Amino acid sequence: MDQLQLDDDSELPIAPFTRGVVCLPPGSTRVVDADEEVFLLYTNLAGHHKTDTAGTTKFRGLGHIDSHEDILTISLALGTPAHDLGSLGHVGKVHVKHKGRASSSQKRKARKSRAEDVPTLEVEIFQDKTALRSRKGDTGSVLWHASVDFAEAVLRQVHQKVPDGFLSPETLSEVHVVELGAGTGLLSIVLSPFVRHYTVTDIPELVPLIRKNVGHNLATGVSATSPQKAAGKHSSPPPLLTSSNVTAIALDWCSSSTASTTRPCYPLCFYHPSLLPALLTTIDHLTVPGRTAVIVVVELRAEDVIREFLQRWLDKAEDGRWEIWSVGGLIEGPYALWVGWKDALSGNDQPER
Numbered sequence: 001m002d003q004l005q006l007d008d009d010s011e012l013p014i015a016p017f018t019r020g021v022v023c024l025p026p027g028s029t030r031v032v033d034a035d036e037e038v039f040l041l042y043t044n045l046a047g048h049h050k051t052d053t054a055g056t057t058k059f060r061g062l063g064h065i066d067s068h069e070d071i072l073t074i075s076l077a078l079g080t081p082a083h084d085l086g087s088l089g090h091v092g093k094v095h096v097k098h099k100g101r102a103s104s105s106q107k108r109k110a111r112k113s114r115a116e117d118v119p120t121l122e123v124e125i126f127q128d129k130t131a132l133r134s135r136k137g138d139t140g141s142v143l144w145h146a147s148v149d150f151a152e153a154v155l156r157q158v159h160q161k162v163p164d165g166f167l168s169p170e171t172l173s174e175v176h177v178v179e180l181g182a183g184t185g186l187l188s189i190v191l192s193p194f195v196r197h198y199t200v201t202d203i204p205e206l207v208p209l210i211r212k213n214v215g216h217n218l219a220t221g222v223s224a225t226s227p228q229k230a231a232g233k234h235s236s237p238p239p240l241l242t243s244s245n246v247t248a249i250a251l252d253w254c255s256s257s258t259a260s261t262t263r264p265c266y267p268l269c270f271y272h273p274s275l276l277p278a279l280l281t282t283i284d285h286l287t288v289p290g291r292t293a294v295i296v297v298v299e300l301r302a303e304d305v306i307r308e309f310l311q312r313w314l315d316k317a318e319d320g321r322w323e324i325w326s327v328g329g330l331i332e333g334p335y336a337l338w339v340g341w342k343d344a345l346s347g348n349d350q351p352e353r
Contacts, residue, residue: 016164019341020293021171023164024325031324031338034310038303040326041336045300067129067142074143076152076190078119078159121155125184126212141209146299146335147186153331155190166330169194178286180251180279185210189217192246201251210248218246253278276309283340284316290344300334313340321345 016026031037066072128141157165158172176197179187188200188210200210253275283294300306316322320343327337 019323019325019339020291021167021175022293022295022339023166023168024327024339025164025166025329027329028325028327028339031310031314031326034307034314037310037326038307041300041306042303045334065143065145065148067127069127070129071124071126072143073122073124074148074186076121076123076148076155078121078155119159121190123186123189123217125186126209126216127184128209141183141206143184143186144299145333146297147183149331149333149335150297150337151187151190158194166327180253180282182206182210182248185213185248188246188248189214192218195245197245197247199247199249201249203252204250207248207250214246214248251282253282273305273308276305276312280309280312280316284342287340287342289321289342292342294338294340294342296336296338296340297331298336300336306336310338 016023016028018024065074125143127143154167156162158167158169161169172191172194173196175195176199177191177195178199178201180201182188182200182202183206185200188198192198200214202210286292287294298306298309310324313322313324317324323341323343325339325341327339330337
């Protein structure tokens with residue numbers, strides 16, 4: 001069990017410390033009041049708007065990258081320039097290339113940027129721009145900045161084996177990830193090589209798109225970094241990967257009823273208040289006490305939706321079992337990142353092994 005240092009005034013643990021697969025970085029704070037958390041988030045966002053004039057983390061309308069293209073090629077920076085290796089935040093640019101059609105030479109690959117000798121990873125993502133406009137409530141058929149920025153931040157730390165990184169490669173290799181609201185499936189493509197199994201979910205209409213992207217980027221065998229090779233020097237290309245540990249299935253938040261023994265859970269986005277009760281019920285249902293780390297990444301848009309989500313989550317914490325932590329410094333930009341942890345109780349409520 002972690003030995004937690006306690007603040008004399010708040011009696012809350014002082015980061016860094018672990019919650020399952022997650023290592024909460026210094027500066028993480030326990031969320032106990034929704035209004036206070038929202039005030040701090042949007043105050044910081046206002047300051048960000050004044051200072052940020054370039055880069056992918058700038059405020060961008062609804063938050064999708066480009067809803068007019070059928071295919072996007074995303075270049076994720078796995079390293080940082082030599083002068084900035086001490087920074088754990090999002091410092092690399094994400095380059096988006098628009099493609100009219102796919103070609104065999106445009107597969108996901110690891111390469112080095114000649115400009116700064118920074119390793120990068122390319123992923124080609126299919127979108128369904130027609131569904132975005134014709135299917136009511138369908139926002140997952142296009143790629144969103146939050147997915148790209150979170151993926152790049154995590155991959156950079158894993159690749160560089162950052163001490164006390166947000167997610168440890170050694171720990172990740174033993175976990176089963178369940179992602180809620182996966183959209184195009186980007187995270188399952190780039191993170192599945194580091195985990196035991198990755199279950200990627202969304203509404204039934206989006207599962208074919210997820211499977212298409214997973215198959216296109218993984219099933220044929222493509223180059224990528226691995227936990228073993230990530231930090232070492234190697235003259236040969238990185239090993240080939242397969243999609244054998246990725247499962248794409250439909251999961252309706254309003255009717256979830258299957259018990260889970262998974263550890264980390266990555267719900268990515270929510271946008272409508274009517275979905276919040278179902279989302280939180282699903283999170284609560286899938287969470288194994290004392291075992292599952294819940295990671296929520298959301299782009300800050302509608303303040304009232306963020307407040308309602310936090311308040312509803314805090315209401316579930318009234319029995320003292322849920323901890324909700326606000327994490328800063330991992331990804332810059334108009335985002336909130338929270339980690340949830342449900343304490344295990346004695347007796348019949350011990351986590352399954």
